[in-house]
Amino acid sequence: MSFIFKGGIHLDSKKSRTERKPIDEMKPPREVVIPLLMHKGAMCSPIVEIGDYVKLGQKIGESTNPNSAPCHASVSGRVTAIEPRLHPNGDEVLSVVIENDFADEREEIFPPLERFVALGADELAEIARDAGIVGLGGSAAPLSEKLRASKDIVDTLIINGAECEPYATADNRIMIEETETLYDGALITAQALGVKNVYIAVASDKPHAIAELRRTLAKKPGIKMTIVHSKYPQGAERQIIRSVTGRELPAGRDASDVAVMTMNVSTAVALSRAVRSGTPLTERVVTVTGSAVANPKNLIVKIGTPIGEIFEACGGFLEHPDKIIIGGPMMGTSVSSLDVPVIKGTNVLIAFCGGEGELPCETTCIHCGKCVQVCPMNLLPVYIYRSFMADELSECEELCVSDCTECGACAYVCPARLSLVSAFRTVKEKLSEKTDREEKTDEDRK
Template sequence: MSGLTFKRGIHPPHAKFYSEQKAIEKLMPKGDLVFPMVQHIGAPCKPLVKKSDRVLVGQKIGEASGFVSSPIYSSVSGTVKAVSEILHPNGSKVQAVIIENDGEYTEIETMGQTKPLDQMTDDEIRELIKEGGVVGLGGAGFPTFIKLSPPPDKKIDHILVNGAECEPYLTSDHRIMLEETENVVSGLKVILRLFPDAKGVIGIEENKPDAIKKMQDAVKGEDRIQVAVLQVKYPQGAEKQLIYSITQREVPSGGLPADAGCIVQNIDTVVAIHKAVVEGRPLMRRIVTVTGGAVKNPCNFEVKIGTSYREVVEAAGGFIEEPVKIISGGPMMGIALFSLDVPIIKTSSSILCLSKAEADERKESSCIRCGKCATACPMNLLPMELDKYSRYNAQEAFLHYKGMECIECGSCSFVCPAKRHLVQSIRTTKRTILANRKK
């Protein structure tokens, strides 16, 4: 039987063969670690340390400065070299704490101290997740405790765990399901504890049969947890598409998953919830895939947050040829990097180094009105029209055609024979509209 799926979408070549069989290796950083105070959606953190301060592993170095914010913790012990502006992986300049690693990894005394789950109140669980600095690790970086605190009138009956990993090349979530299976189940049980009327469903694409079997074996006998096998299609892991695939429910226009009775969490986010609540350890590491035809030894690393991208690439053997493009994340929704001298942050999932043979460098040309972008769009939008209104700065028409509903998955750009920069122009207009609303 074919796996569950959603309407429309595309089938890009996945190229997961580079790293899907590579077990996670722990990478111990050698150089200084840099902790930007912006690693999540929402207000930047306020530094809690100053130059020359001694810090330990698990020490809070950035305090959340608003409701939508998330604290930041040191992943190493050492001395603060500076609190200054640095270049963020997204290209902006942000404040950061720079720590000279002493190589000892001395932890704070309270690390790992927590109560048994059955002795905690729901509020205590949410507070541990909040104070643990847990955010969405699928790319968005939205503070997790907010997702787990829906309005009282929203009846949540499905907790969906996104194990689709539909982005081409990426394999970090795949490896987590194979190597941290018990932690995935444990983290899901923590969430289910908060929603006693909900069932948990772990959605995994059919191209990961070993992960499907491993997770199915792990949840045997669990009345409230099951594994859903999904069709291999992009963007299967997007929230609204995953909800439709598993529940056949549609999130209303302008609505949130909670409006469809669902909460969606990424595989690594669920593991981070386990670590914060069950192990008493804040978010201090990411599982990062280093891949692409330009990399000597594609692999999956457990990387301490704050480690330099350059150091991670060097640990993978460096380049066998000069990459045409380096992307933080996947090729569909990732951000092109301008330099490797930027730090791994909470939302870093992959370092994709594309060879000349892999990169499509054709220039864009005029729209030929073929309609392929509309056929592919999983949100049932008209990307060609939104692109036109974006380029002419016709914001009212952009809003009329539901431009803010775009999930920026890149499906339209992928199928466009004219290689129009559709998703880029739509994204730019969305950012402009949101910025104007804040004024």
């Protein structure tokens, strides 16, 4: 069993509608909208033009910045537009629109390595980069950068299967149905990094996945399974590292600083695919659920599919939805349109109805301290919030507001239903603006 991280909350998992449903493949859409920013880091520039014919898997966006991930066509067909389109983050982002010709003409980006060849960390990073793989658990950090940063430093690799967000079951199904591929992806990474301690961390609320992994791992050496508590935010990088290794990763540092690399289970599967069959990341598993969805499913979806079509593929809506959330209900973003496409980091789509989407009214802070009890980063949300209300930014800074990972545990438990997370987000934005300004004046002086 594992270590326990302090704080956190026990949530109603809401996974029962989809956790037993096998992954289904969605019919490719008529048109895909591929934003050129689907990762953390530098944005890509389009390398195709309107009217070009693109093959499935062809690179259509690339950046010279190492901290980036290229974008690939997820269908074959003609590029009909390159223009700003609504992105899940709420902004308009330059996107490539491709009309599907349903020919599925493929392009292999690199020769598949059928036979097992031991890869070095740099070679693997290169493949991950070419395949456009990013953290599929929601972080969307380019995998190549993570591999390079971890090279020669880390002693532990954690494959993260905690999937702590309510409703999300995509990772659970992947662990059950793609156990071998998952194992392969983990092993490739471990060998490339020369890491001996490899753990697959699964939350205790996934007995089916645990059984499946136990069966596979019994036959195959080299990887251990750690069962972690099903508590939110167990799947967050800092908490999973704490739970598996007992090490605490401070805010503002990278996992490699505590000699650990973490990787989501879907990311490991995508990496194995890229290495074995030379396929770039053009599709992913998405859980489509929520009270408004007629037939919730775990679906393989082409990156760039508008979410409206995905809901259609799940039987449409029972009632007019109140709220559409991309990502989990704790950290996901609510969107105003069904035209928004699925991007690489999209693991869940939720449609709420019947008032579920409405948040309760805010009342007054009663200083109960529940936010302090649940904060996994050991912060004092109540005092940060008070300083925010008093407009004392320096006080917020002193209270380490920058450590906040916006997991939402404090806002969830708050009996006054205060929007703590958005308050802290505002504070952090103001603080970074302030630092920018200061830097600028410093430069001006010089």
